[in-house]
Amino acid sequence: MDSIDEEIIRCVLRNARSTYAEIGKAAGLSAPAAKRRLDRLVSTGAIRGFTAIVDPQTLAWRTEAFVEVYCRGNPTPGELRQALEGTPEVVEACTVSGAADAVLHMLARDITHLEQAIQRVRATAPVERTESVIVLSRLIDRPRL
Known part of the structure; x- marks a missing residue:
């Protein structure tokens, strides 16, 4: 886990529906690179899922x-x-x-x-x-x- 992964996690914690372009912008990556990093975080279990938070x-x-x-x-x-x-x-x-x-x-x-x-x-x-x-x-x- 590096600072880019941490930024990706912060981005999806703020909004689990963030686009790959938004995640990439937050982490300093292209959209395809952000998708690869996010997919890796999911496959390793660092991110266990995405959810809606209902008020x-x-x-x-x-x-x-x-x-x-x-x-x-x-x-x-x-x-x-x-x-x-x-x-x-x-x-x-x-x-x-x-x-x-x-x-x-x-x-x-x-x-x-x-x-x-x-x-x-x-x-x-x-x-x-x-x-x-x-x-x-x-x-x-x-x-x-």
């Missing part, structure tokens, strides 16, 4: 919670990720140190929707139990780099 407000998903997940056995992070990927209300998931195996950031339309989503998480194979806290207000919400 939860447009879905009217304004109920927010952090959910600690406690698992049966010792699932790998990959197994846990696979179990949680099918729950769109899980917008972020991290393995953590401490008693919990993972912490989820969840968004839902309302409390009923949140409860249903948490029930679906609890029904996944590795999950034994959860503990939830509902967000009342955001005090600091900085963009990520």
